[in-house]
Amino acid sequence: MTNTYPEVWELDNVFSGGSDSAELKTHLETTAEKLVEFEQASIQFAVPKQTDDAQRIAEFLEQTSDVSVDIRQAGAFIGCLMAQNTEDKKASLLQSEVGLMRSRFQSAFLKFKQSLMETDPNVWTELLKTENLKEFAFILDEWRQEAKRLLSEQEEGLITSLGIDGYHAWSELYDLLIASISVQVNLDGQEKTLSVGQANNLSAHSNEQVRKESYDKLEAVWQEKEELFAKTLNSLAGFRLQMYKKRGVDNVLEEPLQMNRMKQETLDVMWQAISEHKQPFADYLAHKAQMLGKDQLAWYDVEAPVVENAQQFDYEQGSEFIIRHFGKFGPELQGFARHALENGWVEAEDRAHKMPGGFCTSLPKSGESRIFMTYSGSMSNVATLAHELGHAFHTHALRPMHDLNRSYAMNVAETASTFAEMIVADAAVKNASNKEEKISLLEDKIQRSVAFFMNIHARFLFETRFYEERKNGVVPTSRLNELMEQAQEEAFAGSLSEGHPHFWASKLHFYITDVPFYNFPYTFGYLFSLSVYAKALEEGQGFEEQYMALLRDTAIMSTEELAMKHLGEDITEKGFWEKGIALCTKDVEEFIKLTAEEG
Numbered sequence: 001m002t003n004t005y006p007e008v009w010e011l012d013n014v015f016s017g018g019s020d021s022a023e024l025k026t027h028l029e030t031t032a033e034k035l036v037e038f039e040q041a042s043i044q045f046a047v048p049k050q051t052d053d054a055q056r057i058a059e060f061l062e063q064t065s066d067v068s069v070d071i072r073q074a075g076a077f078i079g080c081l082m083a084q085n086t087e088d089k090k091a092s093l094l095q096s097e098v099g100l101m102r103s104r105f106q107s108a109f110l111k112f113k114q115s116l117m118e119t120d121p122n123v124w125t126e127l128l129k130t131e132n133l134k135e136f137a138f139i140l141d142e143w144r145q146e147a148k149r150l151l152s153e154q155e156e157g158l159i160t161s162l163g164i165d166g167y168h169a170w171s172e173l174y175d176l177l178i179a180s181i182s183v184q185v186n187l188d189g190q191e192k193t194l195s196v197g198q199a200n201n202l203s204a205h206s207n208e209q210v211r212k213e214s215y216d217k218l219e220a221v222w223q224e225k226e227e228l229f230a231k232t233l234n235s236l237a238g239f240r241l242q243m244y245k246k247r248g249v250d251n252v253l254e255e256p257l258q259m260n261r262m263k264q265e266t267l268d269v270m271w272q273a274i275s276e277h278k279q280p281f282a283d284y285l286a287h288k289a290q291m292l293g294k295d296q297l298a299w300y301d302v303e304a305p306v307v308e309n310a311q312q313f314d315y316e317q318g319s320e321f322i323i324r325h326f327g328k329f330g331p332e333l334q335g336f337a338r339h340a341l342e343n344g345w346v347e348a349e350d351r352a353h354k355m356p357g358g359f360c361t362s363l364p365k366s367g368e369s370r371i372f373m374t375y376s377g378s379m380s381n382v383a384t385l386a387h388e389l390g391h392a393f394h395t396h397a398l399r400p401m402h403d404l405n406r407s408y409a410m411n412v413a414e415t416a417s418t419f420a421e422m423i424v425a426d427a428a429v430k431n432a433s434n435k436e437e438k439i440s441l442l443e444d445k446i447q448r449s450v451a452f453f454m455n456i457h458a459r460f461l462f463e464t465r466f467y468e469e470r471k472n473g474v475v476p477t478s479r480l481n482e483l484m485e486q487a488q489e490e491a492f493a494g495s496l497s498e499g500h501p502h503f504w505a506s507k508l509h510f511y512i513t514d515v516p517f518y519n520f521p522y523t524f525g526y527l528f529s530l531s532v533y534a535k536a537l538e539e540g541q542g543f544e545e546q547y548m549a550l551l552r553d554t555a556i557m558s559t560e561e562l563a564m565k566h567l568g569e570d571i572t573e574k575g576f577w578e579k580g581i582a583l584c585t586k587d588v589e590e591f592i593k594l595t596a597e598e599g
């Protein structure tokens with residue numbers, strides 16, 4: 001059999017030789033030299049005082065982009081090495097080396113941003129209109145605003161350096177705590193020792209005993225170690241709040257909203273729309289409980305399958321399925337996916353020592369991306385592959401832009417990926433060869449709505465309330481459990497017989513320090529992409545060009561402007577969000593109809 005789509009990615013054409021690569025070594029040496037020059041240039045960079053300074057700023061921007069591309073190229077490559085083999089010790093050393101470069105780059109770059117802050121507002125307005133700088137008007141202005149919010153360069157420098165062994169170390173400690181845990185679960189008559197990730201995956205097991213046992217075993221560990229996790233979470237949050245306090249920031253959502261280039265009112269109406277439309281999803285959960293022969297679902301039943309669907313796709317079939325259905329949307333997406341799949345951009349092989357999970361990373365210097373995942377043949381693997389290809393396509397759409405105009409936030413990143421995933425998930429439902437298969441695929445889709453409207457909502461409610469209480473001091477373990485149970489009760493609209501009080505200990509996302517509030521951007525991306533998807537269905541193949549224009553603008557405007565310009569929608573209005581939710585409600589109605597006929 002010919003291997004049209006290699007299952008192991010090609011990294012040697014980036015830097016040959018893995019973590020021993022001489023090419024990479026040379027690249028890092030050159031980057032280190034460029035970094036020293038960049039640091040000097042940032043120290044010497046004088047506050048712009050007149051429009052004639054535009055040329056000088058533009059030159060500095062080129063230098064910024066050049067060194068940043070080199071650092072990101074190395075970082076992405078090393079990230080791939082770490083993911084493909086968790087035992088690659090050399091890669092982990094290289095990662096610290098690049099991490100240090102990145103923080104030096106950021107400090108020097110902050111110096112530059114701070115000098116922009118000092119420019120007179122009238123001169124600033126004129127500067128942004130100059131031939132040299134008008135292309136960068138959005139990001140320059142964003143940087144200037146950001147600098148205004150930050151403390152002095154010395155103070156920010158101190159926070160950054162203390163954060164390595166303080167703030168971020170708590171997050172690393174969490175990873176170590178999780179890695180140190182294993183549980184014994186009885187699977188097919190055998191006692192198996194499982195990691196937290198493996199035990200969590202059993203939440204989708206068809207046997208209730210297995211789901212319950214893995215949940216109970218994990219719960220026992222959370223219970224036993226709750227003080228360790230509570231200390232970690234409280235310390236991390238305390239550091240973040242102190243940092244915000246020094247910067248004069250009271251609202252914990254301020255930073256995450258700025259990172260996602262969206263307004264508080266947009267976030268508020270999104271959750272409001274979701275809160276007001278919980279009923280169909282509560283009905284779905286009640287219906288599912290009935291199908292499983294229960295009064296109400298427990299936490300560990302939510303992801304249980306309702307029908308046996310063992311449909312498998314080998315990697316070749318999965319890839320072809322994606323290429324075929326992407327083609328119905330547009331030729332650019334199809335051609336791009338085929339190119340990526342044929343040319344070793346994807347690492348999909350199911351083998352030992354790979355990191356769990358999936359990601360897409362961009363190699364800015366090569367003009368390529370790499371996708372990492374473990375493919376074992378389920379429809380959900382096919383959807384993940386489509387999801388990651390969606391991320392890669394976003395980067396691809398931005399290629400014609402200047403490198404500095406290619407950074408987009410998580411909420412719109414998840415829009416591009418979910419959009420691609422939706423094309424495939426929808427096609428799968430339509431192509432289902434029998435009723436059982438259709439039910440199972442439809443449920444996969446509804447599960448996503450439950451995740452984004454209920455599970456993620458609970459995380460958001462918990463996290464906001466926890467941070468509010470943390471402002472007044474350490475939040476005790478019992479209170480963390482209580483806050484979590486309340487959040488789940490509310491977010492799942494009272495649909496569960498029992499929640500997961502220690503969810504705050506088990507969920508990695510609360511412990512990520514680089515990205516605060518790692519939750520609402522997912523829900524945003526999901527609903528936003530639904531709206532783009534609805535428009536795509538309306539307009540047919542011709543929509544692809546419009547879609548690519550939207551993706552290109554994700555790096556140079558706020559989400560409110562983006563939606564207005566490309567969709568003609570005001571996302572600060574509840575009505576916008578309700579349209580997306582209505583599409584998800586239809587899936588529920590169809591599911592209930594199909595499964596009701598069953599009995």
Ligand SMILES: [Zn+2]
Nearest residue numbers: 387391414417
């Ligand atoms: Zn994603």
